[in-house]
Amino acid sequence: MEVIEKLSILADAAKYDASCASSGTQLRDSKGSSSIGSTTGMGICHSYAPDGRCISLLKILLTNLCIYDCVYCVNRHSSNVHRARFTTKEVVDLTISFYKRNYIEGLFLSSGIIQNPNYTMEQLVTVAKSLREDHGFRGYIHLKTIPDADESLIHQAGIYADRLSINIELPSTESLISLAPEKNVKSIRSSMGTLKSHIEESKEEQSSKKVSRITYVKKESKKALTKNAVRKTKRSEKLFAPAGQSTQMIVGADSSNDFKILTTSHQLYKSFGMRRVYYSAFSPIPDASKQLPLTEPPLLREHRIYQADWLMRFYGFQVSELVNTQTQPMLDLDIDPKLNWALRNRDIFPIDINRADREILLRVPGLGPRNVQRILQSRAFHRLSLEDLKRMRLSLKKIKPFISTADYHPASSLIDHENLKAKLVDPKQHQLTLF
Amino acid sequence: MTNACFIQLDEYATYEDWYPYARYCLHHHIVPSDVHWQNDNIDDLFCNDSNSQQLTIEQAQNFKPGNSNQIRVNRNFVILARYSCCFLHPDRFAVMYRILWRVVHEDNLLLADITDPDIHLANRWAKAVGRDRHKMKAFVRFKEIKFANEDPHYVAWFEPEHAIVKLTSDFFRDRFYGMDWSILTPYLCVHWVKGTLTFTQGCDKSQAPQEDALEDLWRTYYLNIFNPARLKVKAMCAEMPKKYWHNLPESSLIDPLIKQAERAKQAMIEKKPTDPLLPSKTKFDREKWINSK
Numbered sequence A: 001m002e003v004i005e006k007l008s009i010l011a012d013a014a015k016y017d018a019s020c021a022s023s024g025t026q027l028r029d030s031k032g033s034s035s036i037g038s039t040t041g042m043g044i045c046h047s048y049a050p051d052g053r054c055i056s057l058l059k060i061l062l063t064n065l066c067i068y069d070c071v072y073c074v075n076r077h078s079s080n081v082h083r084a085r086f087t088t089k090e091v092v093d094l095t096i097s098f099y100k101r102n103y104i105e106g107l108f109l110s111s112g113i114i115q116n117p118n119y120t121m122e123q124l125v126t127v128a129k130s131l132r133e134d135h136g137f138r139g140y141i142h143l144k145t146i147p148d149a150d151e152s153l154i155h156q157a158g159i160y161a162d163r164l165s166i167n168i169e170l171p172s173t174e175s176l177i178s179l180a181p182e183k184n185v186k187s188i189r190s191s192m193g194t195l196k197s198h199i200e201e202s203k204e205e206q207s208s209k210k211v212s213r214i215t216y217v218k219k220e221s222k223k224a225l226t227k228n229a230v231r232k233t234k235r236s237e238k239l240f241a242p243a244g245q246s247t248q249m250i251v252g253a254d255s256s257n258d259f260k261i262l263t264t265s266h267q268l269y270k271s272f273g274m275r276r277v278y279y280s281a282f283s284p285i286p287d288a289s290k291q292l293p294l295t296e297p298p299l300l301r302e303h304r305i306y307q308a309d310w311l312m313r314f315y316g317f318q319v320s321e322l323v324n325t326q327t328q329p330m331l332d333l334d335i336d337p338k339l340n341w342a343l344r345n346r347d348i349f350p351i352d353i354n355r356a357d358r359e360i361l362l363r364v365p366g367l368g369p370r371n372v373q374r375i376l377q378s379r380a381f382h383r384l385s386l387e388d389l390k391r392m393r394l395s396l397k398k399i400k401p402f403i404s405t406a407d408y409h410p411a412s413s414l415i416d417h418e419n420l421k422a423k424l425v426d427p428k429q430h431q432l433t434l435f
Numbered sequence B: 001m002t003n004a005c006f007i008q009l010d011e012y013a014t015y016e017d018w019y020p021y022a023r024y025c026l027h028h029h030i031v032p033s034d035v036h037w038q039n040d041n042i043d044d045l046f047c048n049d050s051n052s053q054q055l056t057i058e059q060a061q062n063f064k065p066g067n068s069n070q071i072r073v074n075r076n077f078v079i080l081a082r083y084s085c086c087f088l089h090p091d092r093f094a095v096m097y098r099i100l101w102r103v104v105h106e107d108n109l110l111l112a113d114i115t116d117p118d119i120h121l122a123n124r125w126a127k128a129v130g131r132d133r134h135k136m137k138a139f140v141r142f143k144e145i146k147f148a149n150e151d152p153h154y155v156a157w158f159e160p161e162h163a164i165v166k167l168t169s170d171f172f173r174d175r176f177y178g179m180d181w182s183i184l185t186p187y188l189c190v191h192w193v194k195g196t197l198t199f200t201q202g203c204d205k206s207q208a209p210q211e212d213a214l215e216d217l218w219r220t221y222y223l224n225i226f227n228p229a230r231l232k233v234k235a236m237c238a239e240m241p242k243k244y245w246h247n248l249p250e251s252s253l254i255d256p257l258i259k260q261a262e263r264a265k266q267a268m269i270e271k272k273p274t275d276p277l278l279p280s281k282t283k284f285d286r287e288k289w290i291n292s293k
Ligand code: SF4
Pocket: A066, A067, A068, A069, A070, A073, A074, A075, A076, A077, A111, A112, A113, A180
């Protein structure tokens, strides 16, 4: 099979993984070397597909023939799709040639399980190792980690990769048992724990300067390096998976509600120091199983969950403030979770823009961390008016009901709930699922 | 007789070109309203104004303030100025000189007052330049030119909105250090060959190679990584504005993909589940494998 045909099958099979991030890793570049590659703080999206998703990495599977049979997955053993398998060299060559043309930031390599977890992990590590050692590649590498694989293999993966991830896929243990029979919750969690401790240890070691000297020097050129260059490479010691670990949960494949999903995420962030939990609306796949809902992917629900996740991580919200088992197990699809919270807690508004603390300002619908920072910064100079807020490009329509400023003091009782909600709901929002 | 002066700069001049003049004027106490920055190649009335002398680049560069007279300016100003001086607006140098003057003579915390009109404007320019730079890093596409017995050379054509080539060339050098490359733009070209960075005059698109053999693979990737069940054209266009499309090899696929998306999604939804072809006995027995380890 030609590489181009394999690529079409193995990219298609990889697209259900939402992550394409290339951010938050150690900064490095190829200065002074004969190789290529660098990383940036924010990552770069080199293209966008018509699904609005960023294309930052070459995201492919090594093979889509998996010996497991996870019901929701297009690559499951019992799926009747075309199968293909890359050689490790083909993946390495594709990555390098795409990178040289500035198409990508690096590679995100995953795979169906081949033979057994160890063999699969070995293959993934071989690719990353070859990129780093044979090509001196300094771009971004994200490797999928196979739970149940030996710790020594996971350790190697972390040496070469920037990020490692294990997808939890389903929010509840029961769903995992019924939909992913070969997977094992305990083993997934224990692998996540292993990653966490490796990541933390490596950071600690580096801060105490005892880190093992890991460098990406092309093997054959090692001898030729001058003393100076050696010192240089030593400074760029690589941490174990410096961009941390991430995971993904499928939304809408099982009956878990948003409360369950957000509670699970909260635990994942807390217990394993996840950098990100990705959510992927369960989407129709070629040759789907009878067991699953074959409908439009719940994109709006996915969007609301991302918003809630964001509020938990950057705005100081607790899960229980956004959803709860009894009265509100699902997020409101009409309005974003922060506005929903504000409407349920009207008595704290209006908030005085010129006096409120950071935590309180973050509760104002329409104000994000960056704008709050700017408000705090500029109110040190003078009391802020609506005009000042407008100059900061804030949407007055959104925030006005919730604030007071030097020149604006709304009646303390807000307009009644439904009315305000109706006013603030974007009429176009419902079309989100129709795009 | 005032010490008013006018300064002639190139249309695409940036911070480095502005700096010697600004330093000269600042040290000679020439107030902002007396400095006429001209960088649009149009004959301005000041050229004929007998009251205002042209400050030449030689004068500006030959002026070296003594150690005791050094004026210290916050590093944040330099960062802001490097960016906003790339914004192709005829007033950029005047505004930045005015800010410099105010920072030195009026308020050294001026930069933090983001509601100040000058600061607001400069920040807006800097932000636009930052965005333009970001898009350049993202959307430059190198095409390989092969030579017999020699390393290949990678060439890209790009049309930045502002004068960002110099400001962004370090990024490309540090990322593609081990290969030879050129980025051609209408106003300035940058080359990294055998470890040296050089700049040459701008050129037109016909100078750049039109194709690369790898583009078919890239298009194949783009085609297949797209999920037709999640069509969100607006989100794509917000991040990848149409004005960049003509230099992206994948852009020819966008319209057909959008047109076919609905049908592709419905086909997946309507397709009847099939019976598995693979015999289930090849399925994995996790317990057994764990025990055998
Ligand atoms: S292990 Fe499950 S989710 Fe992963 S590729 Fe195989 S079938 Fe798909």
